[in-house]
Amino acid sequence: MNQTLTAASLAIALGTAMSIAAAPVVAQDKMMADKEKCYGVALKGKNDCKAGAGTSCAGTAKTDHQGNAWSMVPKGSCEKTASKTSPTGHGQLMEFKEKKA
Amino acid sequence: MNANAIFAEALLDPAVPCPPGLASWNGSDPAQRFAVYRNNVVVGLVDALADSFPVTQELVGETFFRAMAREFVRAAPPRSPVLALYGQGFAEFIESFSPAAGLPYLPDVARLEMLRVLAWHAADAAPVSRQALAAALAAAESLPLARFEFVPALRLLASPYAIVSLWAAHQSENAALELAGVATDTPQTALVCRHELEVAIYRLAPGAADFLAGLLAGQSFGAAASAAFAGDPEFDPAATLALLLGAGAIAGIATPRRMS
Numbered sequence: 596m597n598q599t600l601t602a603a604s605l606a607i608a609l610g611t612a613m614s615i616a617a618a619p620v621v622a623q624d625k626m627m628a629d630k631e632k633c634y635g636v637a638l639k640g641k642n643d644c645k646a647g648a649g650t651s652c653a654g655t656a657k658t659d660h661q662g663n664a665w666s667m668v669p670k671g672s673c674e675k676t677a678s679k680t681s682p683t684g685h686g687q688l689m690e691f692k693e694k695k696a
Numbered sequence: 697m698n699a700n701a702i703f704a705e706a707l708l709d710p711a712v713p714c715p716p717g718l719a720s721w722n723g724s725d726p727a728q729r730f731a732v733y734r735n736n737v738v739v740g741l742v743d744a745l746a747d748s749f750p751v752t753q754e755l756v757g758e759t760f761f762r763a764m765a766r767e768f769v770r771a772a773p774p775r776s777p778v779l780a781l782y783g784q785g786f787a788e789f790i791e792s793f794s795p796a797a798g799l800p801y802l803p804d805v806a807r808l809e810m811l812r813v814l815a816w817h818a819a820d821a822a823p824v825s826r827q828a829l830a831a832a833l834a835a836a837e838s839l840p841l842a843r844f845e846f847v848p849a850l851r852l853l854a855s856p857y858a859i860v861s862l863w864a865a866h867q868s869e870n871a872a873l874e875l876a877g878v879a880t881d882t883p884q885t886a887l888v889c890r891h892e893l894e895v896a897i898y899r900l901a902p903g904a905a906d907f908l909a910g911l912l913a914g915q916s917f918g919a920a921a922s923a924a925f926a927g928d929p930e931f932d933p934a935a936t937l938a939l940l941l942g943a944g945a946i947a948g949i950a951t952p953r954r955m956s
Binding site: 606615 | 753755760838840917921922925935937938939
């Protein structure tokens with residue numbers, strides 16, 4: 596079977612796509628005008644202060660005492676996540692012996 | 697080892713003693729002050745990872761995530777002062793982190809979250825204009841050899857796991873309920889693209905994923921579409937192009953005539 600597509604079929608696909616595609620191609624020039632990217636600000640509050648000492652919030656940082664907490668079972672939403680290969684029907688969690696300090 | 701290297705090593709390893717030659721302005725114990733600084737450096741970097749990988753954190757819980765992130769921070773501290781882009785390599789680290797091996801999809805979820813950050817910070821580019829699309833359509837006979845140009849904020853990630861569904865379930869108010877319906881072993885391909893100030897993540901059907909991967913690899917419109925059909929008879933080129941246009945992913949279409 597010949598899988599090669601004709602120019603006409605590609606044109607139909609592109610034409611159809613143009614007619615059903617939403618916003619961006621239509622309203623592209625308006626939206627940029629009233630918004631601007633704030634440089635130096637990341638997705639969410641990731642500022643220099645978080646880089647640690649010498650800044651006003653440095654004294655509020657959490658202490659780093661958790662040691663080998665990762666040697667415990669991850670306790671997140673994975674336990675609620677379905678998994679076909681798991682006998683429980685949910686995410687399987689590996690258990691680990693806690694290391695002695 | 698020079699003084700900077702000694703200082704840097706001690707910063708990341710609590711077992712290493714306070715570097716020699718430090719003094720504090722008020723006469724307090726430099727070892728204690730150094731311990732505070734060491735703590736803040738690591739906690740700050742772990743916080744940065746928690747901001748960039750919120751779904752990864754939700755999947756394993758905060759305690760596990762922070763402990764895992766701390767191991768990564770110590771193994772791979774930032775090489776650049778741009779904290780926003782820190783975390784490249786975190787997915788690979790998770791892959792080799794045996795306590796997380798029970799969640800095989802976790803590295804790809806982390807990969808997807810990193811792509812989202814990279815898309816957010818990618819250069820701005822205007823999507824293709826209506827006029828350019830109309831011009832490409834008017835020269836329909838050259839469409840099979842046309843090549844698509846994409847915006848810098850476009851990323852593609854194919855996974856053997858249901859990464860888009862997992863990610864999407866965690867955007868919901870009721871993540872637990874949504875997650876119950878996710879079959880994690882379903883292969884999914886994610887399209888990540890920023891348009892204006894929104895980073896969107898789309899799930900691509902197999903044919904659409906092949907099509908876009910082909911175009912990104914430099915294949916012509918005709919070749920990429922034919923290959924996509926060959927791999928997936930359900931491939932819908934119009935719907936796929938509509939999705940790409942709607943996502944603001946296409947920057948231009950270069951037809952052979954225009955390229956000359």
